Amino acid sequence: MNVMSGTLELLVLQTLGNGAQLHGFEVLDAIRNATGEALVIEEGALYPALHRMERKGWLSSEWAVSDRGRRAKYYRLTTRGRAALAKQHAEWERYVWAMARVAEHARGV
């Protein structure tokens, strides 16, 4: 299953929502683990998304040396990012609820 654009941002926000500071690879890993690899996110989509979210002020970044001794760019949720997370989460819930109703209707319940 491929992830719809927009949803990817929610996933990233969700992943960093606990205050973690992660680099791109770790973000990807975290999403894969959390969804039991049900969602496949392409690197080609993730990195531009991270940068886009940084531009929107949702993420802040910092260059640091990883525990493996490599320079990596670490991302962290900003206050604005936290607000975006809350808002998108609510929208998502509404969306899911609406979709469920449609699905139920289609099944003729």
Place this chain on the structure above:
Amino acid sequence: MTNGRRDLPLDPDAEAAADLEIEHHIATLEERLIAEGWSQEAARAEAARRFGRVPAVRSRMVRETRAVERKARWWDFYTSIPRDAKYAWRGLLRNPAFTLIVVLTLGLGMGAAATVFTVIDALLLRPLPYAAADRLVEIVQKTPEGNALPVLSPERVRILTAGTPSLEAFAYHYPATFVRTDGPTAEQLFALAVSESLDELLGVRPYIGRAFEPEDMLPGVHRVMMTHSYWRQNGGDRAIVGKTLRLDGSPYEVIGVLPENFKFPVSGQPRHLWVPLPTDFVVAGAPLMYVNGIGRMAAQLDTAATEVRMHAVAPPPPDADWLNQYSLGVMPVGHWRGNPELVKGVWLIAAAVALMMLVALTNAMNLILFRGADRVREIAVRLALGVSRMQLLRHILVENVLIALLSGGAAVTLAILGVRAVNARLPDEFAFSSAYAFDVSGRVLLFAFLLAAAIGLVLGIIPGLRALRLRFASGELVSARGATRRDTHVSNALVVAEVALSVALLAGAALLTTSFARLTSVDPGLEIDRLALMSVSLPATRYATDTERALFMNNLEAALEARPEVEGATVSNGAPPNVTISFGLEPQAEGGTKLEMADDALLTRMSATPDFLQTTGIRLLSGRDVTPSDVGTKNVLIDESFAQALWGNTLAGRRFRLSEEDPWLTAVGVYGHVRAMGLDDRQSKFGIIEPRDPAKAGSFMSVIVRTGGDPAALLPVITQVMRSLDPELPTSRLMTANDAYSDTVDKPRFLARVMAGVGVTSLVLAGIGIYGVLGYSVARRRREMGIRMALGAAPLRLGWQFVRDGLAMTVAGIALGGLFGWWIVRLVQTLLFETDPYDVRPYIVVAVAMLVVAAIAAAIPARVAGRVSPATVLRSD
């Protein structure tokens, strides 16, 4: 993952950053694949495959990042201001002495200027706050010599009220006193009895309630308006209108309250009430012989034209007495603003503060100049480290804005405190002369703030910009020394000027202080350390006759003398320094010629119970004291200086008269000269004491009480005695004679204190200036010091060189200050009391004080110079 993590110093540029990020991702993936059992080569290929089209991803990443950076540049500019401010603040705290001195110096200069401006503005500059104030005039009788006699008879008032073409409006007034008895204690109130149209004439509208109407002017109507301050003092209740006050035993209805800060133009003396001046001229139970007139000249008329027309309407009748003797004249109500003594005092203070401000500014300029020079090196280092000029400029700006704000804040604070101090300390004579309260206005505060801030900002930024403009080759960088030789010359000259100004100010202050000390040590001629004074005013409503008043005064005297604390009490028509005076007399010794009495010479005339000399401690030089048997005779006591003027000696027993119309008096005794009008009294050379008839007393009497102990302890005793005799009588002007005499010199005291304060402040500022210049000189010449030390120079010698420089500047300043002081001396000359303005001793004292301060100020940097370690200095270069 946080192990060993640290911030990298610089962000790589966007593309490199994207590459780095991608590279990191692929490498991490590759590592994982290898861990899963892939061969290295296969892992690399798989990782690259999974990541996909690197160039496309990278270009999308870069695009987003570039957008972030564009935004960040603007964002940074704003968000970094607090950070810069914090940085600047820390910088200022690292150098607290510099910050404090600059801020206080600018604050002091501007704060003092704002204070003085507030006072001058209220006293002299601002237009009077009355309707058509330029045409507002006092109406007086003018003597042929041009003196103004503020006396208008009821007849003339009626003529002027009926209307004259020369006056657009006319009103009149007269002071009155009342005793209010509905409060917890009897209270003496000062009132102004006013004609109906006075409020309209001045353009004053009541704050609450209404003003007087024609029906209030009918005889026997008891209504009052309260002044705003008295209303406030009584709780400031807006429901006051309609309430009654008990004044002189009768109820008076309150009809209104005058506006806040309203001051009557002819005298700003604080008053409690306005009462109607009724058409029968009876105020507080007593008929008035005359009133004071005030009017507004018709437009286009000058004072001369007005006087001519008034003369035509109300000429003096041919056989008139002094009430109607002279032609009517007018004097603009603002004329008292030109009172030369007042103006001189005010301008002296203004000049002194202006000079102090110059000293302060010079100082601030020097300090900031040096600091700017000091920072050349710091700026050079930071430029070399790659900090952009823009960033540095912003740092300099923010730092100086900070200093500017602090200086402005200090200026405002000091201005508020200054005006508060002025209100607490300003002599009554100054305060009464002002048509305005001394309130520091928002505009003045804003001006002081902006001026202090602007000066701080400009002075700070100029050296900063100069430092930025410098081009630093590598060799220049390490030897960048800041100020040029020309700067040093300029600042040395500035310090010399500072010292000169301070010396001049201090010399003026020393003269005034010496003069004040002389003034307070003069012998007033009576034993003021043992005396308490009080005025008693007996209301005509309850004490109508001479006999009733005399009975009360005699009872009071007896009751006071019955107290163990009291050694004696005496009742008179006045108590020094407030006595009855006469002028314009032509005294003459029997068989001698008439004495020329100078225009400003006065005769003091005390009428006292015969124990007056004993009680007051006035010395009898020759002859005898008056006794009760002298009452009703022409036997009097005479002041020694008067006797000298009449006969050339102080022998008693001869006859004289005060003028041709007066009877011959016999001087049975001569008493030692009394400064009957205050310590600075140079006018009352002539004085007599007449025995008072104990069976008669006027409405206003003075009581002098003598004690063996502290007269201050006597004051509650006197209040108690008064209350036991008549609880409805207030004690007025109850104070020790010491305080009363001290009040007579409040103006010289004020001037001396202000000048001393200004002078000492300048001295300290000049000291700081010397410290600053030498401190900088030491810092600049560290390398030279180091080399000379390495070559074997003694540290003491090196230090001495700076002290010598400091003292040289000081001596130059002192010499210059002497010349300058000459001007100050001319300014204060007429304010001096028995002090030689050209006495060099105060100047020498001042010069020595200046040298001591300079030596201390120079010693601090000199010690630093002596401790320079050659090794450190040479290494650091």
